[in-house]
Amino acid sequence: MGKNGSRQTKKLKAATLLESVIAMSMMAAALSFAVGLHFRILHSDQGADKVQAWALTEELLAHRSTGSWVEQIERNEDFKHFEIQINEEVHSPGLIDISIVIHKGKALLLERRCIIPGSP
Amino acid sequence: MHKRLKASALFYATTVSLLIGLVMGSMILLTHFRNIRSQEWIAHERAASNARSAAYFALHNSDRELGSIHVDLFQNGSDSATINVIPWGGLDLIKTRAWIADQEASITAFGGFLFDDQVVLDLARKAGPLHMCGDARIHGDVRVPLSDVRRGYIEGKPFTGEKLVNGQLFRSEDQNRSLRKDLESRLQQNCTRTHLEGEYPIELPEDHRYDNLGGSSPTLPVLQFHGRTHLEGYDLKGPILIRCDDSLSIDATNQMEMVIIQAPFITIDPGTRLTAQLFSTQGIHLSEDVQLLFPSMLAVWRDEHLAAPAFIRVGENAHVQGAVIAVDRSTRGRSQGNILIGSGALVQGEVYTDGSIQHQGHIRGTTTAGELILRTSASVYQGHLLDGTIQRYDLGSQWGFGCMTHSEERNILQWGRMVHARRRS
Numbered sequence: 336m337g338k339n340g341s342r343q344t345k346k347l348k349a350a351t352l353l354e355s356v357i358a359m360s361m362m363a364a365a366l367s368f369a370v371g372l373h374f375r376i377l378h379s380d381q382g383a384d385k386v387q388a389w390a391l392t393e394e395l396l397a398h399r400s401t402g403s404w405v406e407q408i409e410r411n412e413d414f415k416h417f418e419i420q421i422n423e424e425v426h427s428p429g430l431i432d433i434s435i436v437i438h439k440g441k442a443l444l445l446e447r448r449c450i451i452p453g454s455p
Numbered sequence: 456m457h458k459r460l461k462a463s464a465l466f467y468a469t470t471v472s473l474l475i476g477l478v479m480g481s482m483i484l485l486t487h488f489r490n491i492r493s494q495e496w497i498a499h500e501r502a503a504s505n506a507r508s509a510a511y512f513a514l515h516n517s518d519r520e521l522g523s524i525h526v527d528l529f530q531n532g533s534d535s536a537t538i539n540v541i542p543w544g545g546l547d548l549i550k551t552r553a554w555i556a557d558q559e560a561s562i563t564a565f566g567g568f569l570f571d572d573q574v575v576l577d578l579a580r581k582a583g584p585l586h587m588c589g590d591a592r593i594h595g596d597v598r599v600p601l602s603d604v605r606r607g608y609i610e611g612k613p614f615t616g617e618k619l620v621n622g623q624l625f626r627s628e629d630q631n632r633s634l635r636k637d638l639e640s641r642l643q644q645n646c647t648r649t650h651l652e653g654e655y656p657i658e659l660p661e662d663h664r665y666d667n668l669g670g671s672s673p674t675l676p677v678l679q680f681h682g683r684t685h686l687e688g689y690d691l692k693g694p695i696l697i698r699c700d701d702s703l704s705i706d707a708t709n710q711m712e713m714v715i716i717q718a719p720f721i722t723i724d725p726g727t728r729l730t731a732q733l734f735s736t737q738g739i740h741l742s743e744d745v746q747l748l749f750p751s752m753l754a755v756w757r758d759e760h761l762a763a764p765a766f767i768r769v770g771e772n773a774h775v776q777g778a779v780i781a782v783d784r785s786t787r788g789r790s791q792g793n794i795l796i797g798s799g800a801l802v803q804g805e806v807y808t809d810g811s812i813q814h815q816g817h818i819r820g821t822t823t824a825g826e827l828i829l830r831t832s833a834s835v836y837q838g839h840l841l842d843g844t845i846q847r848y849d850l851g852s853q854w855g856f857g858c859m860t861h862s863e864e865r866n867i868l869q870w871g872r873m874v875h876a877r878r879r880s
Contacts, residue, residue: 358464382489
């Protein structure tokens, strides 16, 4: 408060120019670290991708019995972010062993195998 | 006098940096916990998927009769399961348990066979020609003696159709087709109320409720009754076995799913709705409007020491989805009729008897019999079909009990409840 009671603003005091530079550098470093870590976490977080990949395998298996799972792959926007490899082998009469491997970029997201009725 | 500490730019910069660091640290922790959560969820789903895969694996396991076995589903050391296959009437009761990390899933299932309905009616060679009367209709291939199908006239009812058989006519084979061997032995075992391995008696609480749909125990619960018994108000979800040493009747107040009922004589009262396999040595009577849902079975195995024939009577407008089997190898009582399908009744699935059938309802599936008969108040007519219809199965793929099948192809007919748990160390 000033002598006559009015509000006065005071400048933030830095003892030296060096202190100012250090303070601003510290702030810039902290903010850069924050931004960099934020985007790195986003890119390296595969939890949501794995859950989505599992859901996609459920879609594939559901459509496999109808014979339209190739069309399903091509039509679904969600599939375009992933590389999918499907392998089928006869397990026993009337049963097949299906292996579904899903990659995103170079990272292996999910490998799922199951035995279901059907023929290759 | 103390001087107050003066805040400077460096102090504020340090404080803000610490705050940013705290926020970033929180984000890293939250992401880590979310990853853990998604890993847990995937392990949970993978365990359930492996439990189902193990059930399909068990369908073709050659050692399935040897009790509980451990399998490595995909030979990779990481997808393990235990399988237990128990004969359950005409089906296989499959119990599986799979685990991944600390997640465990168990499920029960009922395995069945594929049956062929290309030939919808197969009569024994000694039956004689087939006479079609009234509104009788056959849609599908037929195998009858000498491929002889004729128009008939019974009780003032001539044949009203245009074509006798809407399908191909074949000659009956020298030997009538026989039941699948292991099914035959199971029928005899269940009809004669032979005790099964793993049985243990249970007592129900006062509300007469029992739920075993998610049961992974290898044992079989048995409800034992003595003397003439009438069941009412029971709510049972199997697998569970009901055994009575005298006549047993069940009314429409009961709710039963996946049960086996064994008694010398069984009566199902009008309006009852069940999923059950019924086994008897003297007879089974389904009253009007009874519904036996898929996969159900009616089976009688005639006791050779009894003079009276064993029969299955499917009342008017009753509905059976599954199989109706009457085994009577004696020479007595052939003219009585082993299976009687009333007017308006519907059987979807397989019908088999080495005796005779009196059919005035609807069969959608396959019928194998010694002969068709028609019993009126005046007489018994052999080789006559009056108003009954026979056509192919219309509930999708022909999965059922596979009475006559010799195919190795198998499938799960019904799933129980999936039960999840955390593995104890």
